[in-house]
Structures are given as C-alpha cells and as structure tokens.
Amino acid sequence: MKDEVRQFPGGPRLDALSKVTGREKYAADYYSGKFLWAGAKRALVPHARLASVHAEDALSLPGVVRVLTYRDIAGSNRTGIARNDQPVIADEKVRHAGDAVALVLAESREILRAALGRVSFDHEPLPGVFDAEDALKEGAPRVHEDNEKGNLLRAVTVRKGDAERALDESDVVVEGAFETSRQEHAYLETEAGWAFVDERGVLTVVASTQTPYRDRSEIARALGLDMEKVRVVAPYLGGAFGGKDGINVQCLLGLAALHSDGVPVKMWWDRTESFLAGMKRLPARMYYRLGAKMDGTFHGLSCRIYFDAGAYATLGGEVMAMGAEHAASVYRIANVSIDGYCSYTNNPIGGPFRGFGVPQVTFAMEQAVDMMAERLCMDPLEIRRRNVIRRGEKNCLGVELKYSTGIGECIERLMEHPFWKERQAWKSAAPKWKKRGIGMGCMGHAVGYPSLIPDQANTRLDLRSDGTICLYSGLPDLGQGNASTYLRIAAAILGQDPEAMELVQPDTDHDLPSGTSSASRTTYTFGNAVINAAQALRDVILGRAGTILDISDPGRAVLLPGKVRDEASGREVSLTVIARFLNDEERTQKGYFRAPYDESTIGIFYLGAHLLFSYGAHLARVEVDTVTGGIDVIDYVAVTDAGTVIDPVVYDQQVHGSVAQGIGLALTEDYLVSDGRHDTTGLSTYIIPTSMDLPDITSVPVETFEETGPFGMKGIGEVVISGCLPAISNAFHDACGMRITKSPLTPERVLSALARKGEVGK
Amino acid sequence: MTRKIFFVLNGISVHVETDPARRALDVLREDMGLTGTKEGCGRGECGGCSILVDGEVKLSCIMTAAQLEGKDIVTIEGVCGEGDLHPVQRSFIERGAVQCGFCTPGMVISSVAFLNANPSPAREEIREALSGNLCRCTGYQKIVDAVEDAAKKMHGGGRDG
Numbered sequence: 001m002k003d004e005v006r007q008f009p010g011g012p013r014l015d016a017l018s019k020v021t022g023r024e025k026y027a028a029d030y031y032s033g034k035f036l037w038a039g040a041k042r043a044l045v046p047h048a049r050l051a052s053v054h055a056e057d058a059l060s061l062p063g064v065v066r067v068l069t070y071r072d073i074a075g076s077n078r079t080g081i082a083r084n085d086q087p088v089i090a091d092e093k094v095r096h097a098g099d100a101v102a103l104v105l106a107e108s109r110e111i112l113r114a115a116l117g118r119v120s121f122d123h124e125p126l127p128g129v130f131d132a133e134d135a136l137k138e139g140a141p142r143v144h145e146d147n148e149k150g151n152l153l154r155a156v157t158v159r160k161g162d163a164e165r166a167l168d169e170s171d172v173v174v175e176g177a178f179e180t181s182r183q184e185h186a187y188l189e190t191e192a193g194w195a196f197v198d199e200r201g202v203l204t205v206v207a208s209t210q211t212p213y214r215d216r217s218e219i220a221r222a223l224g225l226d227m228e229k230v231r232v233v234a235p236y237l238g239g240a241f242g243g244k245d246g247i248n249v250q251c252l253l254g255l256a257a258l259h260s261d262g263v264p265v266k267m268w269w270d271r272t273e274s275f276l277a278g279m280k281r282l283p284a285r286m287y288y289r290l291g292a293k294m295d296g297t298f299h300g301l302s303c304r305i306y307f308d309a310g311a312y313a314t315l316g317g318e319v320m321a322m323g324a325e326h327a328a329s330v331y332r333i334a335n336v337s338i339d340g341y342c343s344y345t346n347n348p349i350g351g352p353f354r355g356f357g358v359p360q361v362t363f364a365m366e367q368a369v370d371m372m373a374e375r376l377c378m379d380p381l382e383i384r385r386r387n388v389i390r391r392g393e394k395n396c397l398g399v400e401l402k403y404s405t406g407i408g409e410c411i412e413r414l415m416e417h418p419f420w421k422e423r424q425a426w427k428s429a430a431p432k433w434k435k436r437g438i439g440m441g442c443m444g445h446a447v448g449y450p451s452l453i454p455d456q457a458n459t460r461l462d463l464r465s466d467g468t469i470c471l472y473s474g475l476p477d478l479g480q481g482n483a484s485t486y487l488r489i490a491a492a493i494l495g496q497d498p499e500a501m502e503l504v505q506p507d508t509d510h511d512l513p514s515g516t517s518s519a520s521r522t523t524y525t526f527g528n529a530v531i532n533a534a535q536a537l538r539d540v541i542l543g544r545a546g547t548i549l550d551i552s553d554p555g556r557a558v559l560l561p562g563k564v565r566d567e568a569s570g571r572e573v574s575l576t577v578i579a580r581f582l583n584d585e586e587r588t589q590k591g592y593f594r595a596p597y598d599e600s601t602i603g604i605f606y607l608g609a610h611l612l613f614s615y616g617a618h619l620a621r622v623e624v625d626t627v628t629g630g631i632d633v634i635d636y637v638a639v640t641d642a643g644t645v646i647d648p649v650v651y652d653q654q655v656h657g658s659v660a661q662g663i664g665l666a667l668t669e670d671y672l673v674s675d676g677r678h679d680t681t682g683l684s685t686y687i688i689p690t691s692m693d694l695p696d697i698t699s700v701p702v703e704t705f706e707e708t709g710p711f712g713m714k715g716i717g718e719v720v721i722s723g724c725l726p727a728i729s730n731a732f733h734d735a736c737g738m739r740i741t742k743s744p745l746t747p748e749r750v751l752s753a754l755a756r757k758g759e760v761g762k
Numbered sequence: 763m764t765r766k767i768f769f770v771l772n773g774i775s776v777h778v779e780t781d782p783a784r785r786a787l788d789v790l791r792e793d794m795g796l797t798g799t800k801e802g803c804g805r806g807e808c809g810g811c812s813i814l815v816d817g818e819v820k821l822s823c824i825m826t827a828a829q830l831e832g833k834d835i836v837t838i839e840g841v842c843g844e845g846d847l848h849p850v851q852r853s854f855i856e857r858g859a860v861q862c863g864f865c866t867p868g869m870v871i872s873s874v875a876f877l878n879a880n881p882s883p884a885r886e887e888i889r890e891a892l893s894g895n896l897c898r899c900t901g902y903q904k905i906v907d908a909v910e911d912a913a914k915k916m917h918g919g920g921r922d923g
C-alpha cells in the first residue's frame with residue numbers, strides 16, 4: 001500500500017465543476033411540479049406544560065392544507081440516538097424554545113409564513129434550568145421527569161493511579177476554572193429536505209443529512225412505519241460540521257408527506273429557525289488541577305468537567321465522554337482523575353460539532369500547561385516536548401498507543417519554526433497601543449468510533465456493461481470532499497481516470513450501511529472499504545482480461561484508463577469488452593472494512609476507548625489592541641499529524657476551514673441565550689469570521705504513515721479545530737501577562753481584564 | 763395580485779407573471795428553476811444569493827420581483843460564456859476554493875464583478891471585496907488564491923502583497 005501512495009491521482013476535486021456552475025442539486029433545490037411547503041410552529045418558550053394547539057385561524061387561510069400535531073403521529077413520536085427523548089412534535093411538554101408544537105402544510109412559502117403566525121397554543125409555563133451545574137443540584141426543575149438520574153444525562157469517571165496523592169507529592173500545582181461558549185454551526189445551507197410517498201408506498205426523504213442509514217430507523221420508529229417503508233437519500237450537503245448528525249427536518253418532512261395526499265413536500269428552515277431549533281456545540285465548565293515535579297514532569301491531573309446538553313440527549317453524553325477521554329490533551333500523566341458530567345437543561349439542543357468535546361477540554365488543559373511552564377520558568381514548548389506522549393506509551397485512560405503517534409514531531413516542528421525562534425524580536429516590535437504575543441496549543445483527536453461501536457463501512461463498485469465504473473457511496477459528502485476522494489482511491493487501484501468514473505450518492509435503497517459521516521472517519525473507514533472493493537474488481541477484470549488476451553502470467557496484464565493491456569505483446573482489450581464477458585455478479589464487487597478496536601478497553605470507559613489518534617500543534621501570533629480590546633490573529637501555523645497526505649488540496653482545505661472555525665470560537669462566536677430565550681437570531685448577531693478577519697494560514701503536515709489507513713492517512717476533519725482556542729488564549733496571556741479563562745476572548749472581556757491591571761491603552 | 767415582469771435573464775429576454783412583492787430570489791429559484799442562486803440567511807447577511815443586476819452585485823433575497831423589471835440579470839448559471847467556464851470559475855476549481863459549494867455561486871458572482879472593476883487587485887483588496895460573502899468551510903484562503911489567479915488569467919494582473 002505504501003507504494004501506491006505515489007499512484008494516487010492528483011487534480012481538482014471532482015465535485016467542484018458542478019458546484020462552481022450552480023448545477024449541483026442540494027436538498028433545498030427540489031421544486032418539481034406540484035408540491036407543498038411544510039413548516040413548524042416553534043414554541044419560543046423554554047419550559048412549559050403544553051395544553052392545546054389552536055389551528056382554526058391558520059386553516060381558514062386559503063392555501064393552508066393541513067395543521068398537524070403530535071396526535072397525527074402514529075409512531076413513538078420520539079427520536080434520539082443514545083436516548084429516545086426528543087419528540088417530533090411536542091406532546092405533554094415543551095423543553096426548549098425551539099421545540100415544534102405544530103406542523104403546517106401550505107401551497108406556498110408565503111402562505112406558510114402567514115399560517116405559522118396564526119397557529120397558537122395554550123401552555124402553562126414551568127420554571128426552567130439553564131446551567132449544567134445548577135441542573136444537578138437538589139430541587140432543580142426536571143427537564144425529563146422519566147430520567148431516573150434527575151437532570152444527569154451521562155456521567156463518566158477515569159481513575160488512573162492516585163491523582164490526589166500525586167498532587168500532594170507535586171512540587172508545583174496549578175489550578176483553574178475554564179468555560180467555553182455555545183458555538184453555532186452556521187453552515188451556509190440551513191436544514192432542508194424534500195419528501196414524498198412513492199408508487200411502492202415507500203416514504204422517501206431527501207435531506208441534508210450526515211446520517212442517512214440512522215435517519216431511516218429513526219423516522220420509521222418515530223412515525224410508526226416499517227423500516228422497509230422508509231428510504232433516505234443524501235445529496236451533497238452545504239456544510240454540516242456535526243450539526244446534521246441526526247434528525248432535524250427528516251421526521252417532520254416524513255410526517256408531512258404522509259398527510260399530503262400524495263403531493264411531494266418541501267421543508268427549508270430559514271436562518272432564524274435553524275438557529276432556534278438546530279444543535280450547538282455544548283458549552284462546558286471545567287475545573288482543572290495539574291501537578292508537576294520540579295523538572296517539569298507532569299505527575300498528576302485532576303479535573304471535573306460539566307457539559308450542557310440542552311433539552312435533549314442527541315449525542316451530548318458522548319460528546320462529554322469524548323472530552324473526558326481527551327482531558328489530558330497529549331501528555332503522559334501517571335495519575336489521573338477525571339469526573340465528567342453532562343446535564344439536561346432548557347437551553348438549545350447540544351450536539352456534535354467538529355471536535356466533539358475536545359476543543360473544550362483542550363482549552364482548559366493547554367492553558368494549565370502554560371500556567372505550569374510559567375510557574376516553573378520553563379519554555380512552554382519544552383515542557384510540552386518533555387511530557388508529550390509517544391507511540392507505545394499509555395494515554396490518560398491507560399490505553400497503549402499502538403498506532404502512529406506523531407505529536408512529538410509536531411511540537412519539534414514548532415520549535416524549529418522562525419516564528420518561535422524569533423519571538424522576542426517580533427514581540428518587541430509591537431506598534432503603539434498594541435501588545436504582541438505568541439501562544440501554542442497541542443491536541444489529539446480520536447479517529448472513528450469508540451471500541452464498543454463497530455466502526456464499519458460497506459461499498460460497492462460496478463463495472464457497467466458500457467465499460468464505465470461506478471462507485472456507490474454510503475457516507476454523505478458534507479463538503480469535505482470525501483466523495484471525490486473515494487473516486488480517486490478507486491481510480492488509483494483500478495488505473496482509471498477518476499473523472500471518467502461515476503459516484504452514486506448515499507441512498508438507503510442501496511443497502512450499504514456505513515455508519516455516519518462524522519468522527520473523522522469518512523475517508524479512513526470508508527476509504528478502506530473502497531480499497532477492498534477496488535482490489536476485488538481489479539482482480540476480476542485482470543483475471544478475465546487474461547483469458548481474453550490469452551496471457552499465462554497474470555502479472556503481465558495492466559489496467560489502463562478504459563482498458564487492459566498485455567505489457568509483453570502490447571495487445572489490449574477494452575473494459576466494455578471485458579464487461580461483456582462477465583456476469584452481473586462478477587461485475588459488482590463489494591468492499592467492507594471494520595476499523596481496529598480493542599474489546600479489552602470496553603470495561604475501562606463508557607463505550608470503550610479509542611485507539612487511533614490524529615494530532616496537531618499550533619502557534620498563533622496575535623496583536624492585542626489595548627484601546628479597543630480587539631485581538632488580531634496576525635499569523636497562524638498549524639502543524640498536523642493526520643498520517644500521509646494523499647491529497648494536499650483537500651488536506652489543506654480541512655486545515656484552513658478548521659482554523660477559521662477555531663478562530664471564530666476563540667474570538668467572537670458565542671450563541672447567547674438568557675433563561676432559555678434566544679438573544680441570537682441571525683448572522684448579524686452571531687459573528688463568524690469574514691474574509692477580513694483571518695490571516696493566511698500556514699499548514700505544515702507531519703506525515704506519519706498509518707499502517708491501517710488508506711494509503712497511510714488518518715482523519716483530518718476535526719483534530720485541527722481544538723488547537724485554536726488554547727493557542728490564541730495563550731498568545732493573549734503572552735502579550736498581556738493575564739489570563740482569560742472564559743471564551744470567546746471578546747473585546748469586552750479583554751478590556752475588563754486589562755482594566756483590572758490598569759493596562760488599558762498601554 | 764400578479765403582474766407581468768419583463769427582464770433579461772442570462773442574456774435571454776424573459777417575463778414572469780407573479781406577485782411583484784415576492785422576493786427576486788424565489789422567482790429565480792422557483793419560477794425560473796435557477797437553483798444555483800442560494801439562500802443562506804434571507805436577510806442580506808451572507809451574500810449567498812448574490813446576482814448581477816446591470817453588472818452590479820445585488821442580494822436577491824432583499825430584492826422584490828418588481829425590481830427585476832427591465833434589468834439585465836446574470837445568475838451563476840449565466841456566468842460562463844459559450845459553454846466555456848468563466849476564468850473565475852476555472853480558478854475556483856483549480857485552486858481548491860470549493861468545499862461544500864453553497865457559498866460558491868455568490869462568491870463567483872462577487873468575484874466576477876470585482877475583477878471587472880479592479881483587474882489587478884492586491885490580496886487585501888480581494889479580502890475586502892469578498893467580505894460580504896460568508897463562507898463557513900474554507901477560511902477564505904483558497905478563495906482569495908483563486909481570485910488572484912483569475913485576475914492573472916483575465917488580465918495578466920494580480921499584484922503581490
């Protein structure tokens with residue numbers, strides 16, 4: 001496989017042409033023929049007992065076809081992954097402001113809007129709970145009465161060695177309380193879909209989703225249908241970042257299509273609704289204590305972390321657990337104690353977001369590491385290098401790192417970087433009213449699912465009778481380019497021109513369950529399945545070509561674009577001819593892969609441990625304006641170990657995009673909610689970086705070779721984002737000599753920190 | 763109340779009969795079937811719905827159908843010439859400026875208009891010109907690269923720095 005990296009065909013992404021011409025059809029782009037618009041009436045109250053819904057006023061409007069409530073749902077009316085706790089339409093209770101209380105079907109978007117304004121409902125407001133720690137206190141209002149553990153959704157503990165004793169034995173102990181914000185995904189394409197019941201009586205839902213196969217079972221269960229009667233199709237997404245890892249429009253759309261008298265139904269949340277009802281990154285509060293010996297060796301770590309899941313579980317508990325698993329960042333620490341809690345509140349729904357709990361804990365740990373370096377008068381990169389985990393060592397769960405582990409090298413790269421070596425000169429050249437600082441953050445991120453959840457993929461490659469090769473994807477392309485990469489992987493093995501091949505987007509009718517497009521697994525896991533299918537098809541093609549060309553030594557036949565050639569005789573046979581000599585079964589080859597897992601880790605941690613990690617080390621050069629409190633990121637270096645770089649463009653796209661979201665998280669992004677009511681309603685109040693707010697980013701790959709990964713690669717989609725928040729926070733400290741422990745580092749927070757030390761305007 | 767509205771769409775004279783208060787964006791997408799123009803916010807905050815109106819960039823989500831009357835409208839579908847891609851489109855493909863692609867039509871429209879007005883821009887000018895077009899995927903770096911590259915393709919332009 002190592003040799004084949006060289007054959008990996010370069011070139012532009014194969015999906016770029018249809019996107020740049022506006023021809024690509026997204027889930028929101030279906031309008032054909034007669035159809036209805038569906039839309040949800042949102043509660044806008046955070047916690048209430050629901051009495052009755054009044055539809056008469058809306059129904060009296062011409063063009064309003066139906067107003068549906070939970071009473072129209074034949075199934076469980078519950079969705080959820082870890083717990084089935086989220087109603088499609090609220091029944092007895094409203095648990096957050098974005099809950100749907102009714103579903104309206106109308107003939108046009110304009111009529112739909114008017115009708116939604118005319119639906120009303122009676123409710124009895126309930127006291128709410130809006131803080132993850134408060135939610136766990138005696139007497140806190142309960143979000144889900146049937147949850148045995150009150151508002152506790154999930155707790156995890158890690159005990160390795162004796163952390164308390166280790167902290168006593170340490171020469172220096174640093175401690176801090178850290179808090180991160182609620183981050184909105186803000187994908188440009190809001191939640192959208194199209195649904196209809198086809199001539200077979202199958203409910204077909206075309207949606208912007210990361211999880212078509214899981215959606216199918218959720219829709220079936222919630223709406224009371226057989227799985228065979230539900231089909232989910234996933235076209236290209238207009239961004240997702242974890243925010244479409246689960247149900248948003250799918251069940252509402254399905255319900256609408258079951259009541260539309262055979263007419264297709266369209267649903268497309270506007271930005272306000274997307275913000276109101278969509279998932280967010282879970283805010284976290286983290287209490288850290290880190291102890292070290294005089295020589296800088298980390299000796300003990302103790303932390304308590306609280307994550308706010310909001311009103312429903314989604315994968316909130318799993319996000320928190322992932323955070324706990326990464327709580328020690330990338331260091332070898334003998335004594336570790338971690339207590340993680342994830343609470344239900346009446347806040348917006350939390351859920352997966354690129355980084356999946358890791359950016360939060362990395363913010364805490366990497367600042368604690370800098371605090372320790374400062375106390376010990378050590379170079380912050382040197383203290384990291386000294387403690388960094390290497391292959392073969394055990395991480396904070398006690399799991400041995402058996403796979404590629406290049407974080408040590410990442411740190412060494414930063415140490416050699418001119419920005420680091422010349423830091424004093426750069427800092428002292430700060431312009432008037434500005435302070436300059438340099439900070440770093442290191443991070444790891446697990447690739448794939450934890451050991452208990454089978455991380456597997458299925459694909460299929462067809463050699464069609466016309467000689468074209470067609471690849472069936474099981475994992476949606478959210479924008480990261482995995483579809484294009486799949487084609488290139490298959491093309492590399494089959495010696496074909498990837499542009500001449502065809503990719504079929506995920507469709508549950510193809511029966512290729514491959515898990516979810518998430519967890520930094522889309523290329524790693526599915527790519528391996530593609531390799532297996534391509535190798536099988538290659539063997540079939542070469543075998544048959546050998547017979548046709550009458551070659552005794554099969555090694556003489558080579559696959560070339562559209563044909564096979566006998567290197568010795570120069571004779572060729574086209575794939576079209578070969579296809580004719582193969583039966584249907586031979587022309588279709590399946591590929592399966594299951595990622596490595598270790599059952600022995602299942603006992604030690606919730607869902608078992610992860611085994612394989614990508615890594616990174618970041619350096620940020622920032623300028624703090626002591627008059628306005630603004631922080632400018634002047635330069636940014638992202639060193640990443642995501643295994644071999646198989647496609648440098650796609651690789652850097654992930655690095656740039658992650659850093660952009662990470663800088664947003666560090667400086668501006670904070671979805672504000674007061675007592676469950678949304679103060680953020682659009683992109684003018686929720687500030688994501690524009691082209692003016694970001695520097696050019698230097699991406700430096702550290703290319704370990706991951707033996708289990710396709711062509712030596714491992715996941716790059718998430719790892720990078722976790723470095724930004726600590727790198728920028730540490731750079732702020734380096735500039736101003738003070739710490740902000742609550743993110744984002746807004747001008748208000750910067751100014752009040754500066755004011756405390758009388759440093760405003762200095 | 764509907765009305766006939768006449769305009770030129772991607773070089774062809776067309777008319778629609780519709781409520782003049784409807785959004786131009788909806789007319790283009792629903793009535794004309796041109797779904798390349800995207801809606802990212804619906805209130806002038808993201809640039810996803812950018813179109814050219816008499817050569818200038820406008821946000822079709824805050825334009826009414828009536829405002830199309832008599833105008834020369836170019837959407838992403840009309841940016842390329844006789845079957846050929848516009849140099850901006852080629853550069854977006856070649857320079858890896860496209861990820862999810864949802865911001866791409868608006869980005870391309872804005873870039874085309876910008877390069878017409880400023881054939882050899884500095885990098886900072888490009889960043890400024892595109893600051894009304896939000897992208898959540900790319901961090902803008904490769905988009906700026908692409909616009910620089912397109913300037914070179916179109917005019918041999920593009921300055922350093």
Ligand code: FES
Binds near residue numbers: 810812824
């Ligand atoms: S959709 Fe028009 S500016 Fe966002």
Ligand code: FES
Binds near residue numbers: 898
């Ligand atoms: S490429 Fe996804 S929003 Fe720009």
